[in-house]
Amino acid sequence: MKYIDEFRDNKIANNISRAIFDKARNLGPINLMEVCGTHTMSICKFGIRGMLPENINLISGPGCPVCVTPKSYLDKAIAISTLPDVVLTTFGDMMRVPGSRSSLEKEKSCGRSIKVVYSVLDAVEMAEKNSDKKIVFLGIGFETTSPTVAASLAYAKKKNLKNFFVYSGHKIIPPAMEILAKDPAVAIDGFLCPAHVSAIIGTGPYKIIAGKYRIPCVIAGFEPLDVLQGILMLIEQIGSNSSYVENQYKRVVKSSGNKKATALLDKVFSVEDSEWRGIGRLAKSGLRLSRDYSRFDALKAFSLPEVKTTPDKGCRCGSVLKGIKTPIECKLFSKKCTPQDPQGACMVSSEGACAAYHRYRR
């Protein structure tokens, strides 16, 4: 298939793999972090680890939006679903993420009105068609997803919709990368930067990582040849002892990003401190609805019953998200914690590091 097969070519993959073997030979152990969950998926799905030398260690980063959503968010989302006339709409990945006592999937099986949508626009349409219901959308995702939510809010405002709300759990990638770059426990030699997040934010936000922290950054696409080439570019930077931001994914990512999308984000959201599952509260790393849009903010529109969030027991999602531990090093992995009965969010989303390890690497 055009645009797919040429990026999965066996011969080219072997050539890049050989070049990586050649250039990494004398570099000692190298830790590369793929920040984005879709990279993790691609690496596992195509068996990319099998094409790399043993001294290159790929670490899965915090770039699966479902995985970094804290338990307290789910507990509140479940609380919202109990309110009268509310229809909770969400992307499918969120359904099985465990909250403190339940999950959206379990609540749905008890008769709560929870609907999986493929796009936030479906939720808006639902609000337009059902004026007697309050449609709440769970806004989860990074810069790839948040512009579509911003666009739906701008539309809802224009149409003066009174029954559409967003519970924003949106997060921003670069602050999390900076925390990881600073953390002495996480020794990262290079970042494989996310593809579609970068299509929105451009190359600028990574400059601080490459400049101040001297860690090479390569923005790479999600197809296997993109990933392999991205890794080769990182190895070349490491080999020449340099660190700068490179863009492998030029067919999609412009260095200036998508200005229309970022302008919309600035209008609809404002930046706030945000809780990342397992990582903690990070300064200026989340998005809440701006003052102009606060009437669409689910947390402001509804008074919620008190929600108690219990701490995780034994789950190492935090260390996995930081790349300090691999999923296999967690005691619960594939035993108490499986995709059927996940204990941590990394096991739920198909992009989560634990789910990817469970599915493809056991």
Next chain:
Amino acid sequence: MKKITLSHGSGGRLMHELIKGLFIKNLDNPYLNKLGDSALIHAKNKDLAYTTDSFVISPIFFPGGDIGKLSVCGTVNDLCVSGANPRYLSCGMIVEEGFDYSDLERITLSIKQTCKKAGVYVVAGDFKVVEKGAADRIFINTSGIGELYDNARISSSRIRPGDKVIISGTIGDHGAAVLLAREELKFKSRISSDCACLNDLVSSIISSDVKFMRDPTRGGLATTLNEIAQEIGYNIGIDEKTLPVKESVMALCEILGLEPLYMANEGKVVLVVSSKSASRILSRIKKHDLGRGARIIGEIDREKGKKVYLKTKIGSSRILDMLIGEHLPRIC
């Protein structure tokens, strides 16, 4: 408290655990415990296969079929992959009050046509109506009896390392067609379900060289291959580049992050055959209308294990697991 979720009915790992942990545990008997597509029973010098299946698909009409056609094909196929010639069906319908008569008629006519084509009869039936909201439009259960072919020796215990795995055509068509028919995605496409009765195809190839057959419905080809690997205790190796997938189905899967390997089929059969008979059987399958896209997709490993390995397009290898959780609810 433990609840039944949609994932328990998806055909994946959770459903397998439920079947073994609840149904087999309590209803335990040698016929059921074999977990075949049909039970094999012996009645007065005749070897019979007996099976049942329920159909709750939404939407009830979709490109390539409807719930009526599906309810005949599903049961006919379970019988024929067990090595039986399907003969008699029962058909029970549960209908929600307010259901359109014309739709019921359309479904009945579809059952009639499909039975005629497959050469089977509906010989017993039941019809119940429940209050609004107690069912979603219409649910159908069919059961079926078939006579085992004299020359059929279908058993996973006959599978040996080196045996070849064949799929009778493109994978994922039914799952993709139903997904699109729900109109939630608003894609335009001509993807049509592969819903079809396989008994004619199977009867044209049945011989002792065919060691095992299964129709990869819910959970898709990946789940069926895992079931086989677990039964035989040998790993199975599959080559991704040989998998037949329609370009339209592939495109849909790429956009949505789905894998055709996990999408349901309703008119395909997976066969395990001896290595030396593989090309002969393949060419016979290809002669049949329903088998034109057939391919050899892999083989049984020499290595003991219960896993399925996929050689990826870029030349590496990875584990191909069973479907976990719900891929797409109510596809059959």
